[in-house]
Amino acid sequence: MPETKFSEIPKAYDPSKSEDKWYKYWLDNKIFHSEPNDKPSFTIAIPPPNITGMLTMGHILNNTIQDVYTRLKRMQGFNSCWVPGTDHASIATETKVTKFLEEKGINKYKIGREEFIKHCQEWRKEYGGIIIQQLKKLGVSCDWNRERFTMDDDYYREVIKAFVALYKEGKIYRGYRMVNWDPANKSAISNEEVLYRTVNGKLWHFRYPVIGTDKFIIVATTRPETMLGDTGVAVNPNDERYKDIIGKKVKLPIVGREIPIFADEYVDMEFGTGAVKVTPAHDVNDYELGKRHKLEIINIFNPDASTNKNVPDWLQGLDRFDARKKVVEWFEKNNLMEKIEDYQNKVGYSERGAVPIEPYLSEQWFMKMEYLSKPALDVVRKGKVKFYPAHWEKTYFHWMENISDWCISRQLWWGHRIPVWYHKQTKEIYCEVDPPKDIENYTQDEDVLDTWASSWIWAHAIFRTEKERKYYYPTSMLVTGPDIIFFWVARMIMAGMHFMKNIPFKDVYFTSIIRDLQGRKMSKSLGNSPDPLDVIKDYGADALRFTVLYLAPLGQDVLFSTEKCDFGRNFANKIWNAGRFLLMNAENIKVNDKLINSHIDFADEWIISRFNETLEEFNNAMDSFEMNNATKIIYSFVWNDFCDWYIEMIKNRLYGNDEEIKSAVLTRALSIFENMLMMVHPFMPFITEEIWQLTKQRKDGESISTSEFPKVKKELINQKADRDMEVVVDIVTAIRNIRGEMNIPPSKKINVLLKSNEVGERQIDYIKKLAKVEELNAGEKIAKPKASASAVVKSSEIYIPLEGLIDLDIERQRLQKEITRLEGSLSGIEKKLSNEKFVSGAPADIVEKERTKQKDWQENLKKLKEILENLN
């Protein structure tokens, strides 16, 4: 036993005194470090946070889950390896750095590529490690020697290798296509980076004069400014309204261009006026229409979405929204505005740029996806990769089955530069991992890769040697949010299947989204997101971890508020005080391992039995990734079984006179307690380490983190002890109930008569202690006393003689209430049993169970009625 005195252990657990101390201890002793060995591996690759990131509640949930499994498996004899790292987050970082520089009056394009990248690297140095440092406060057991960054030299090379390989296989191509354009970053983005928002806009109806007639054709648009690039007007061939003008031309207002009216089935006759202005350069559908009908393609925007030289002079160089205003004004002034309607539509926004995206034609690099998706679909279909909750498979299948080519080039500077060089004279393309030897004759492609085209190889590229990849890959589980199922999860599976010929992970756990109490997403702008570090400071990391997991059922959103951490804090304190109680006793009572199985009674057998049952339930919950279920299992064992009942029960013997019994009881209690601590440890690492270190003299470097997790011993699950205990619990509860309802304070000792054939000597001792009974006479032939409060539980009758003290009316009410309740239950069961179909249709054991129940209740009811009768 260590030298800690009871007087030195504070009444309340203080996380601030434990957390940093033990984290340092774990690091100093390399508890989290892993090297390949003979043990089975358990590997997790962290979803690398962006270097722009700060710790959020989402990270808390996500990383706690990873830590719980990493720690649990480590204790269960696996070689746990959790690889941490960060993502360079190409567009996210570039956006931030650009903004940061702008605030200092520095323009990205003025300083140029090289200089800008230097600033990015500075940024990375300054902010890249913040979230990692923050994560450590949470207690995560990552192998910090393995920390990776997606732009580390060797990782960079892996990314480029992957590109070159695919290029050589003909799976990566360059093309002039309409892409989603982010005017803020002046770069293409992928379909997945477009977020659609419902906005309240207008539908403008323009009159276009039809040449050779005095008629107008009316077209409706949500984007008036694009009319400057119109090169046609389309109608449905079956539309009677327009039959006579198909083939005629329209004189495009403002511009004066003559453009054709043509027919295409694509046009929806019901929508608007049934006539559609066609702008092939600035709308995906119009582009297709334009291609089909060989329309001219006129680009009217610069890369920043300002109007270019292809529009009339007086409209040039305007922002698209200013151009819109001027166009609308012109139409109104020239009496060509038919009407303006309110209109709700979905507008695509750039995820990072936070501005509406522009469909834009440009030269980009694409990856062919269909052939990559097939094996990746297969492994999920066949259950080699499993999703939790499974319903996300449907989303995954749907996307993968309808996958389109991936635009992987970005007109950005921060990222993996595309390994393609163009020969200055011959224009010949050179694509290799290393630049051409005569580099002076080449110019390199300016673009960098989509950030996800680097993180998609994360699961294997974090391991540097063949030996390591063989040992750690495939990783065991991936814990991430469903919001990046397309961005990352799907692409990792594709990359794994293609480059490693094997799945990247076996189980994918999709976490919940953390929301505030009103169900809103946590966000900075709403100010509803607590800073996890503040919560850790106020409640402790263990409390936060336990609370978040308790609140987070698999696959459902979590409504979180800081105050909810009271739950975890109180639980930590409960464990603390249970430990304090045992340690306090250990100051006066000798702990003797030889006595661990001596002087066992049913209460000991019961708690050991309960522990093994609990452990089994716990294992099942963890195996099926039901962590919030696991926390509930732990909680009720610790609080209800161990603290409320077991500790209260051993006090009898602990405060007795027999030193050997005292030793045996305390030794056993400590041993169960230690097992319990181990079960809690993956969830609450700090407090469990703190107490575990106090329960015995530990060796230097020893840790609960590396001690062996208890195994279920089925032979110790003891139904007899469970039943004996149940009798005690029921009788004690019944007596307490009477005390409560009769307002008998605990300080007032009472006597109890127990008419029963099922209570033994040991049980009576416990009942007396727990229900604060002075004298307890038990037996089958107990005579009912006159004025008493009574209850019937199981087959026992309880009488508390309280002549002159009890209010007979209250007692009558109490009994009547119980009788009414029982009668209600009985009538239900009788209806069931008198139903011929139930008796013949239901399985025999169910019917038998109902019969037994009926018999017991009938007996109890009879007894209660007699008691009530006697009172009157």
Added chain:
RNA sequence: GGGCUCUUAGCUCAGUUGGUUAGAGCGUCUGCUUGACGUGCAGAAGGUCAAAGGUUCGAAUCCUUUAGAGCCCA
């Protein structure tokens, strides 16, 4: 428009393949300086399981429809 998820106590949520009297925490009420813990102990009140219909001996659980909430895709 298509898909997914959800609706159980005042609040937040559990409730395996249909089978005890539908559970827990918080909150509420009552009592308690009980030799670990008031961040605690004991007791109590509180639910027509969103609505309707169906399958079944039996439905919170399975099916259909409706209403409401949220998310994803087009």
